[in-house]
Amino acid sequence: MRVAMSATRLLVLGVVRIHGRAHGYRVGRELMGWGVEEWANVKWGSLYHALRKLSEQGKLREFVAEGEASGRTSYEVTEDGEAEFHRLLRKALSSTEDEALLCAGVTLMIALTRAEAIGLLRQRLARLEEDEAELRASMDLPDSEWGKPPHVRELFRFWSYSLDSGTAWTRQLISSLETGRYVMADDGPDDGPRQPGPLPV
Incomplete structure (x- = not known):
């Protein structure tokens, strides 16, 4: 909650x-x-x-x-x-x-400057990459050291795919901002609308 x-x-x-x-x-x-x-x-x-x-x-x-x-x-x-x-x-x-x-x-x-938004997203990316590394280390354990029922590996695979997706999306958004996409708080007044719109459902 x-x-x-x-x-x-x-x-x-x-x-x-x-x-x-x-x-x-x-x-x-x-x-x-x-x-x-x-x-x-x-x-x-x-x-x-x-x-x-x-x-x-x-x-x-x-x-x-x-x-x-x-x-x-x-x-x-x-x-x-x-x-x-x-x-x-x-x-x-x-x-x-x-x-x-x-x-x-x-x-x-868009209420943030471009540099700050990119910096924050890079922090997110670093955390995702750290989580990915820890998850892969667990998944790479041989069955003798796994310590969990074999089918639980599927749950770890699901988490791995989710992390991969989150990492790829975060990289893409960083790239978009770095190439000047979207009007951020430190852009000029004539660069376009500042009001956010709805996210796609």
Whole structure:
């Protein structure tokens, strides 16, 4: 649950940050348009819970926008919220433990400079390569030293294929960023749109 909550917190902070100010329905509508219920298991209820929690923690500021006849609560990111957004975003791109958080990080990575995004992804790549080496060392053990039922090797093979895929994807994204693809935070204002779009489902 804590893992999924990190992705939700990052996404909520990211959307409020993109719009400057946003009410809860706008945050939810935007994220549902990105398909987050499919790749991050984010539901409407968890979004409103995250908004309340982030407000209680001082990461978001609540207010009623001028001219808002319904008295609907809107939100904006505080200084602490900006720090939390960047902390979660850096964790999302550099770690290997949480696929939902990684997906959230990819949708919001353009908030970082190109160099920082590449550096974080290189940290992720190094961790994946280390995990691959450890897994291969275990799989290469002879049956006499394996210490597990023989069929369990299939589970290790599954993990190996997953690591190979994650490593190849991370290398590809690093290469794309290194060749200037996507508009990052330190690119010029005329280089293209900055708002992230939905991930393919």
